[in-house]
Amino acid sequence: MRGDSVxxxxxxxxxxxxxxxxxxxxxxxxxxxxxxxxxxxxxxxxDIHIGTMLTRTVGKGHFYSGNFELLGQFxxxxxxxxxxxYVIGAAPVIRYNFATGSHLVPFVDGGxxxxxxxxxxxxxxTSFEFNVQVGVxxxxxxKPNMAATMxxxxxxxxxxxxxxPNQGVNTSVVMVGLDWFx
Numbered sequence: 001m002r003g004d005s006v007x008x009x010x011x012x013x014x015x016x017x018x019x020x021x022x023x024x025x026x027x028x029x030x031x032x033x034x035x036x037x038x039x040x041x042x043x044x045x046x047d048i049h050i051g052t053m054l055t056r057t058v059g060k061g062h063f064y065s066g067n068f069e070l071l072g073q074f075x076x077x078x079x080x081x082x083x084x085x086y087v088i089g090a091a092p093v094i095r096y097n098f099a100t101g102s103h104l105v106p107f108v109d110g111g112x113x114x115x116x117x118x119x120x121x122x123x124x125x126t127s128f129e130f131n132v133q134v135g136v137x138x139x140x141x142x143k144p145n146m147a148a149t150m151x152x153x154x155x156x157x158x159x160x161x162x163x164x165p166n167q168g169v170n171t172s173v174v175m176v177g178l179d180w181f182x
Contacts, residue, residue: 006145006181014057014099015067015181022050025177029155031081032170039123041169043087043155045077047177057099065099066107073111079119087157089115089131103141110134115157123167129157137175145181150174 006019025047031040051071059065071093079085091113098106115129137151157169 008057010101011141011144012100012102012105014060014065015053015069015097017053017056017067019053020050020182021052021069021071021179022048022182023149023177023179024048025149025151025175027151027153027173027175029077029153029171029173032172034170039082041079041119041123041171042081043077043079043171043173045075045087045155045173045175047073047075047175049073049093051093051095053097060099067097067099069095069097071095071109071111073113085118085120087115087117087119089113089129091131091133093133097139105139105141105147106137107139108134108136117157117169119157119169122165123169124157124159125163125165126159128162129159129169132156132158139179147179147181149177149179151176 008014008016029043031042049071051069054068073093074090076088091111093109093111095109113131115131133155135151135153139147139149141147153173155171
């Protein structure tokens with residue numbers, strides 16, 4: 001292993017502890033009328049993120065072999081159906097990157113954070129909202145430290161009952177982007 005490699009051994013065999021990831025994604029979300037939401041909120045969304053691998057590769061020799069990572073994610077976008085409304089937010093995200101031994105590295109992640117938005121009636125009532133998100137994705141490493149990324153993410157916005165209405169905004173988002181690893 002080279003001293004400057006982001007990998008413990010070879011590409012896809014697991015990241016070294018404290019390797020850094022930074023990236024940018026763009027995508028579109030299709031609104032869903034679920035969990036009480038009355039309107040479908042379609043959103044164009046972008047994010048920037050930076051994170052670090054919290055662990056060496058765990059579960060070596062098993063199908064779940066991989067690394068835990070902590071990301072700081074900042075996102076923004078615009079609702080584009082019914083009426084336009086901005087959405088900006090931030091969240092810490094825990095990600096698990098699977099060590100596959102190949103250039104394709106799948107991951108799962110989830111986070112909870114804070115959001116500001118103009119989206120209102122009939123589903124939201126306040127500018128301040130919480131965001132909850134979960135996702136699955138895939139990094140394709142076309143260089144040892146650079147990957148094209150695709151992710152499917154479920155994004156929920158709600159004020160946790162601080163004011164009414166609080167039906168929530170639920171959006172299924174597909175994101176594509178580039179990630180750099182150091």
